[in-house]
Amino acid sequence: MIPSNPPIPSTPRAGVLIDGKAFVWSERLDDASLAKKRLAQKVQTAISAGILAAAFLFFLWFGWGMYLYVIPSGMTAFVRAVFRPSFVGLSFSLFVLSSSFVFQRMCEVTRKKVEMPVISHGEAVPGVVSTIPEGERVNVADLFHADAMKTVEDAYKLASSFGHASIQPLHLFISSLSHGDVPVVFGRLGLRFDAVSDALNRRLLSVPTGPGPTFSEEAEQTLIAAFQNAVVRDRSSVSPIELFYEAYRRDPFVQELLYDVKVDEARLSNVVEWIRITDALRERYDRYRRAAAFKPTGPMNRSMTAIQTPALDSVSEDLTTAAVGGRLPMLIGRDAEMEELLRVIEGGGRSVLLVGPEGVGKTALISGLAERMVREDVPKMLQDRRLVSVVLSAVISGVDASEAQQRLIGVLNDSGRSGNVVLVMQNIEQLVETGSELASLLVDALTRRMAFVIATTTPEAYAQTVERSPISRVFEVVNVPEPDTTEAIRIVESKVGAIEYDQNVIFTYDAVERSVVLSDRYVHASYLPKKAIGVCKEAALVAFKARGENAIVTGDDVETVLAAKTGIPMTQVSTDEKDKLLTLESTIHARVIGQEEAVKAVASALRRARTELRAQNRPISTFLFLGPSGVGKTALAKAVAASYFGGENAMLRFDMSEYQDQASVYRLIGAPGGDAGLMTEAVRRNPFSLILLDEFEKAHPNILNLFLQVFDEGRLTDSAGRVVDFTNAIIIVTSNAGSAYIQKAVSEGVPADQMKTRLIEEELHGTYRPELLNRFDGIIVFHPLTPDDVQQITYLMIAQVAERLEAKGIMFRATDEAVAELSTKGYDPKFGARPLRRIIQEEVDNAIATALLEGRVNRRDTIVLHHGGKIEIEKGAAL
């Protein structure tokens, strides 16, 4: 073998200490050593090819000799060929000898000079140190994959071509972009190299030049950190992806550059993990298939101690058989839960109850256990057994109680006599709900160790049903909580491959991340990761239908799906919408006259919400509108609903004067075991809405307390135990409390700030508790309307009348004198503009209705309202 280049004699500046050995970078890297290495590789390849060809020729020679001289003459000729000097014997010897060379070279090529160190589970991760103690040193270059070595060499060449004095993480980052799986990382991030190439080139031009290049300390640390990264993740060698990631982490410029294209460290880390998960899944699958070959798939175990289980088979599915057939999904994550599950099983042999919300992965955990049972990587009491899932609905449905009991007895007997069965009972609350006898039967069987059961239930069902039944005594509870977003992203990443295969599309990381983050934020009826996986499936379908095969599924596709599901706009703010948001005040003012402060506060809240600058764990905004009747409090709420939430229908209005007694709280949040609450159900169905609570001061004090949590946490639990999300709602509370003071203060010209302070500190003191008032984002005082305001409102109402008539093809207008007259009549200092609607009905609508009934008005005519309520009809042109 050609000896490798002698190591660099200089002192390493970074290393990792594992098991008393220092892993350092000591590979020589210069033009001469690279040329020598390249030449050596070519020579080795040429020699290997030559020997292989020679072996083949010797074999042909031997075969030819056998064919010509030995086979026709039989055994005697064979003995002669072997024991007497012959060309057949010579060619055979040469063939064996050359084959020995080939074998040796093949073994040496695939042999690792150094084994990757292994960190045992629970052992502390060794850090990169800069001071290397004396002792045994290992060159980590020997643990670099060929692609990774090529990356390092390319980094050298890159630095050399620019005349740089040192190799820096930047060079390693750039060179890694074209090696191994790194291009896939860019693809998953939806990035093109062009997006960063100019900036990288500019950066390269700014690196100091000089003789060299040699490794900078940061670059050496990058190489060692890449090795450490590979060790921690149990990789068999260091690949370009570790170099890419560590180079990114060590170069602030690269971090900033990627941040500009919306890639931060968390996103990059998750994409790198995605690539690794795919690799790990493949490796695991290969190992698993080999192990599965030894697992029996029928009811009989390997030791043949089991018996046939007809009663059990008729109502169950064999999960180990399904796992051997590759029909169960592979478990990703959930290490802690699996460990706890196995610990409980190993500890006391008690049956296990997995308690977790629907969709968090209880079934996946059971599939993971089935997979481990196939590999026999389980505690002794689960070895050589099969995992059988009993379909409880098949046990209890369609028959009376005694028949169901017979079926369950059959299942338990089969399991007990067979001795090689571990039962799975999903949603065990079904058994309890059906009748106490079934539960007692199961308790009896488990107490007598006739069966071993792994059951599942939800936290709600556990609290309401299971915990109160005797079943809870015989099970050890293992909680399976909802995974956090990072773990959920990784689980979804592991599932995306199958979706991509099914729909023939390609997912970007953005799509995966948004499916998790947005569904976590906006979909509250189900849990991660199931809801995110569901969204990904739909987004894949949307992308496929829109763009055909090999469509790239982006975050926008996910947002489209989620927006359609929830009705919440979550796509990026478009140019049209940007204009709409910036001019929100004028849009609202088209419907609400005056009240500048209120309109501005509401518009600002909506802009904050849409640009995601608001707190995500509270309602979009909560406002208390104070002021006398008829000054536009409700009108503003309606205007906001119409201009931002898509229509007045998106407003959920509750007249709190209907909730004056204590019992009425149940009408809002639902009665235990009774009907759903009016408010909680409405918000659950329309989370993106405006909630208007009219005349709030009239509600019972207990109801006011209920809203403390809503305003603060953005959620409320209804009578069924469901958490209703208010974080996508604007809550507007109107109140007439303090109206008398407001009117008096306005007439006396008290400044707004002073008026508000007095209201909060004194006038509202007896009506609302301070903690409630403090929870409002804004307390807005509506000023009494001036005659000018009322006149403007009159114009608006006349415009509404005109709009109604336009549908009939009739035009309508009012003279300024008529409007002034109406506004004077319709204004009442006590009730604001409220009488105006009645006046318009009486004086305008009635007159128009009479004219219509008398047949004086036809299509295309124009009705003109004059002073004194007189109606004039201008005839339209004949057709």
Add this chain to the structure above:
Amino acid sequence: MVLRLVLTELFDGIVSLPAWWYTRGLAIMTAWFRTFVRDASERFSLGVWVRNLFVPMYGDTEWSGRAISFGVRFAMIFVRGSAVAVWSSAAFVGLAVYVLALPMAILGLLYHAVGLIVF
């Protein structure tokens, strides 16, 4: 330079082959042999049958069932043991061929080459 490299490589290979053959090469082949035999044993479940020699088959715990089980298991251990033995023998033959291949090839080369040249 290239010629020197080629000659060095070839020379080193030729010189180091016998030593490599009986050190690292033999270790590789021994590991292969072990895996082969272990897989055979696993495939025929020999260990499981031996461990359960006195455990009744099909859950039949009556004395007659136990007796029949013992008989059947004994016979099965013999059959499966034989299969593992045949399997392992084949692997052993492979290992033996490896051990003998290199000296036999060198001796054969010398014998036939010298014989052909001289006679």
